[in-house]
Amino acid sequence: xxxxxxxxxxxxxxxxxxxxxxxxxxxxxxxxxxxxxxxxxxxxxxxxxxxxxxxxxxxxxxxxxxxxxxxxxxxxxxxxxxxxxxxxxxxxxxxxxxxxxxxxx
Numbered sequence: 001x002x003x004x005x006x007x008x009x010x011x012x013x014x015x016x017x018x019x020x021x022x023x024x025x026x027x028x029x030x031x032x033x034x035x036x037x038x039x040x041x042x043x044x045x046x047x048x049x050x051x052x053x054x055x056x057x058x059x060x061x062x063x064x065x066x067x068x069x070x071x072x073x074x075x076x077x078x079x080x081x082x083x084x085x086x087x088x089x090x091x092x093x094x095x096x097x098x099x100x101x102x103x104x105x
Contacts, residue, residue, distance in 0.1 A: 018067055018093050018102040026065040030096055031079045042069060042099040050075045057086050066090040069099045 022028070028045035030037050037047040048056050050070075060066060066083060068076035073094035083090040093099045 014094070015098070015102055015105070017091060018099060019105065021065050021067050021091050022099075022102060024065065026067045026091070027060070027063045028067045028069065028093075028099055029060070029079070030069050031075045032070045032096070036071065040096070042096045043103060045069070045096065045099065050079055053079050053082055057082065057088070060088055061086070063088065067093050067099060069093045069096040071095060 028042055030041050030045045030047050031050040031053060032041075032047070033049050033051075034047060037045075037049075041047065048059075060083065066088060068079045068083070068090050070076045070079075073092055076092040076094065080090045080092045093102070
């Protein structure tokens with residue numbers, strides 16, 4: 001197993017973790033800008049840009065878990081740190097297309 005797989009999980013296990021979280025009722029939060037979100041997003045996701053996540057974290061307090069996505073996973077990683085600091089369980093799904101794929105399979 002390579003270093004990247006150890007850090008981020010293999011594609012199949014990552015997809016399975018996302019599916020498991022979604023099946024358990026996780027909320028999908030896309031942390032891209034509103035314009036990026038409008039150009040395409042995972043079905044059922046809400047848009048909460050990373051720039052406003054800190055101030056909007058109260059809206060997520062009653063959520064059991066969150067699946068985070070963006071364009072590549074970098075902003076979702078930053079969002080995960082913010083949510084974890086507030087005691088909110090989250091998964092960095094990477095791109096919104098990965099979440100879309102998990103929803104279809």
